[in-house]
Structures are given as C-alpha cells and as structure tokens.
Amino acid sequence: MDANSIDLEPAVTGRAPERPVDVSVVVPVFNEAESLPHLLPKLNDALEAVGRPYEVIFVDDGSRDSSLSLLREFAAKDERVRVIAFRRNFGQTAALDAGFHHARGEILIPMDADLQNDPADIPRLLAKVDEGYDVVSGWRKKRQDKYFTRILPSRIANRVISRFTGVELHDYGCTLTAYRREIMKDVRLYGEMHRFIPVWAQWAGGRVTEIVVNHNARRYGTTKYGLSRTFRVILDLITVRFLVGYTTKPAYFFGKFSLLAFVLSFLSFCWTLFEKFWAGTYVHRNPVFIIGVFFGLVAVQVIFTGLLAELNVRTHFESRGRPAYFIREKINLGRDKESREAAPGEKPDDPVR
Numbered sequence: 001m002d003a004n005s006i007d008l009e010p011a012v013t014g015r016a017p018e019r020p021v022d023v024s025v026v027v028p029v030f031n032e033a034e035s036l037p038h039l040l041p042k043l044n045d046a047l048e049a050v051g052r053p054y055e056v057i058f059v060d061d062g063s064r065d066s067s068l069s070l071l072r073e074f075a076a077k078d079e080r081v082r083v084i085a086f087r088r089n090f091g092q093t094a095a096l097d098a099g100f101h102h103a104r105g106e107i108l109i110p111m112d113a114d115l116q117n118d119p120a121d122i123p124r125l126l127a128k129v130d131e132g133y134d135v136v137s138g139w140r141k142k143r144q145d146k147y148f149t150r151i152l153p154s155r156i157a158n159r160v161i162s163r164f165t166g167v168e169l170h171d172y173g174c175t176l177t178a179y180r181r182e183i184m185k186d187v188r189l190y191g192e193m194h195r196f197i198p199v200w201a202q203w204a205g206g207r208v209t210e211i212v213v214n215h216n217a218r219r220y221g222t223t224k225y226g227l228s229r230t231f232r233v234i235l236d237l238i239t240v241r242f243l244v245g246y247t248t249k250p251a252y253f254f255g256k257f258s259l260l261a262f263v264l265s266f267l268s269f270c271w272t273l274f275e276k277f278w279a280g281t282y283v284h285r286n287p288v289f290i291i292g293v294f295f296g297l298v299a300v301q302v303i304f305t306g307l308l309a310e311l312n313v314r315t316h317f318e319s320r321g322r323p324a325y326f327i328r329e330k331i332n333l334g335r336d337k338e339s340r341e342a343a344p345g346e347k348p349d350d351p352v353r
Contacts, residue, residue, distance in 0.1 A: 022052040023126065024105030028095035029071065030061040032113040034220035036070050039115055040081070046119040050126055057082045057099045058113075062089035092175075097189040108179045110194070116144070117176040118214035125178040125211065134183040134206030135198050138174040138213035145217075157233060164241055165199045169210055172196070176213055180206070195233070196240045254306030261299035268292030 025043060029036070040056070047054045060068045060083065074081045084098050096110050107129055111117040121138065128136040143151055154173050162168050172195045179197065183206040187197065198208045242253060272289040275281040 020053055021055045021104040021106075023047065023050070023054040023107050023109065023122075024099075024103035025054065025056045025122070026096060026099030026103060026108060026110045027056065027058050027113050028061055028092050028099070028110070029058050029063060029067050029113045030089060030092075030095075031063045031065045031067060032220070033063070033065040033067045033070055035113060035115045036067060036074075039113060039119070040074055042115075042119040043122075044078075046122045050123050052126070055080050055082055055104060057084065057103055059083075059095040059099045060085045061091065061095045062086050093189045093194045096194045100184055100187075100189075103181075106181050108181060108184060109177070111176045114218055114220065116216050116218055117174075118216060121176060121211075121213040122178075124213075125176070128209065128211055129178050129180065132207060133209050134180045135201045135208040136178040137169055137171065137198055137208065137210040138176040139169070139171045139210045140174050140215035141170070141212045143215050145215075161196075161199075161237060164237060165196075167199050167202050167208060169198060169208075171210070172198070174213065193236055193240070196236065199240055250309035250312075251303075251306040254302050254309065258299045258302040258306065261295045261302060265292045265295035265299060268295060 025047070027039070032039075043056055047056075058071045058074070058081065060071060068083075068085055071081075071083045071085075075083050082102070084095075084102060086095070086098075099110070100108055107126065109122060109125060111119070117138070125136050125138070143154075145151055154171075158170060158172050161172050175194075177197070179201070183201045183204060184197070187200050189197075202208045242250075268288050269292045272286050272292060275286055275288070
C-alpha cells in the first residue's frame, strides 16, 4: 500500500470473522456534526426492535466540521458502525455508491444524516420488502420544507420523471428507501442517479412500490441542495431514459431523430420545387433550400451516430461476456459456465458434467 492510499475499513483489522448481516443502513454525511449524536441512538433503537443483524455504514463526504471525528468515536465503541471517509466532497450519489459497494446486508437502506428522515420508518420498509418487493421507496407526503423553493419544484420534477420513465412514484427525492441486494448488484451510480434507482430496478424486472414515511423539519445545519441541481437532474433523466429504453438498441433512439430530420429535409425540397416551378423563385435565393440541405446532413450524421452506438453496445456486452438480459432464477438447467466458475474448488475450465 502506498503512502497516499486510504484504508477504508481500519475498524475491522485484527478482529474476529465478521458476523452475517441482514440489513445495511447507508448514511452519507457532509457537515452533520450536530445531528450525528442524535441520529445513531435512534437508528440503533429502530434496528434492534426489528431483531435482525445489522450494520450502519457512514460515508463521510469530505466534511469540514467534526463529523469524521464523531464517526471514528462511534466505530470505536460499536463494531456494527462502519465508516468510509472520502478525500474530498464527491456528492451524495458517490457516497451512496461507496456505501452500497461495501455493504454486507441483503437489504440496503440509505437515509439522510440530518434527521429529516425518521429511523422509526425502517421496520415498516423491511416489512414491505418481506412481502416480496425489491424496492420500497419512501414518500414524504407531509414534507416539512419551504414550499416554493423545495416542495413545488420537487412535485413538478416527480410528475415529469414518472411520466418520462413510466415508473409511477410520488417522491423520487426521498433518500429513505429499501433495496434488495440482488437488484442493486449491477447498478453503478453517477451524477444524481441515486434518485433513479427505482427506474433501474423496474427495468431489471424488480417489483417497486412506495409507502408514506415521516419527514421532520430540519433542526441542525443547513440544506446542501437548491434549485441549481435541477439542470443536472434533467440531464440525468435524459440519460436514464436512453439507457433504460435503448441500451441494447441505440440505433432505434437515434433513428427517430434521423427520420424526423429526413422528413423535414424532404418537405423543404418539395417546397423549394413548388416555388421554383409555380412561383418562379430561384433556388439560390430560397432559404428553404438551405434548410432542406441542413436537415439532410443532420439525418445522415444522426443515423451514422446510431450505427456507431450499436457497435459500442456490442463491444460492451461481448467484451465483458454479459448478456443483454437479467435472469431471476433457473429451474432444472444444471450448472452452466457461470455457476461452475463460482463453485468453490472447481476450475473454470472443468468440462460440463
């Protein structure tokens, strides 16, 4: 290990083998020193009432206050508390991705550290997961925030996202959600993508639902978010819609725009011919002709972009050996190559039995 590397799990060094964990709570932290001493006792009370083995993973996202010092104290006193410390602030999505990656539980529950999410809702989330759902999203029905700067933009965004993705949820911005590990194992988060996890889950064949959860007014610190991230969310929404609908067939996505540009180009040329022979307008003086040429070039460029995207998609799946589908279970199919490679003590090149 070089001098600049960071040991993400120093608290487990030299300890006995880790006990199995059923529930992993992931908490991104950024300058929340005031709320952390109140949060952990509430979390422990809620999780101990469930009676399942659990862990709490705090991800310090480059805090500039005493948050990391407090987290180190928590981890020293309780082995169920695990801490990941970023070198600098990378954002909530990166913090959640790191927490999910290091979690050991079969059910993953992210939540905010500012006490606006209520740990007492966790047992209800787990009970809903036990009904067979893969994602149980929280709905802050009675949200305790400013209406015009937080609630109204959020409601508009939720409507747009639901309409755009086809996944009907009331609150995409609620961090307090329960996920089954199996639905999250192939999900990597970028940008503001954490809010779109239910979309990914449903695309992968998961069952998604939501329940009403409590939402408390902020008592400590200041909000880290504002209207400035709306533009980033819009870009991520476009990305998600493309990836969910056209990951394996990008030519269809680009083909729509190419067809539209071709139609506009054709209509422009038809109008140019009409003005030439019936109105006597010279082509070189007709701006519609230039518009037709422009859309014609756009049509060609877009369709070739789609073809290049198709080549990239095939390279992506074939080079990684990944199929373009998800399998929930296999019945009476024997042991395929993937299961043989995963079997302990068996060589990957063993013949099929």
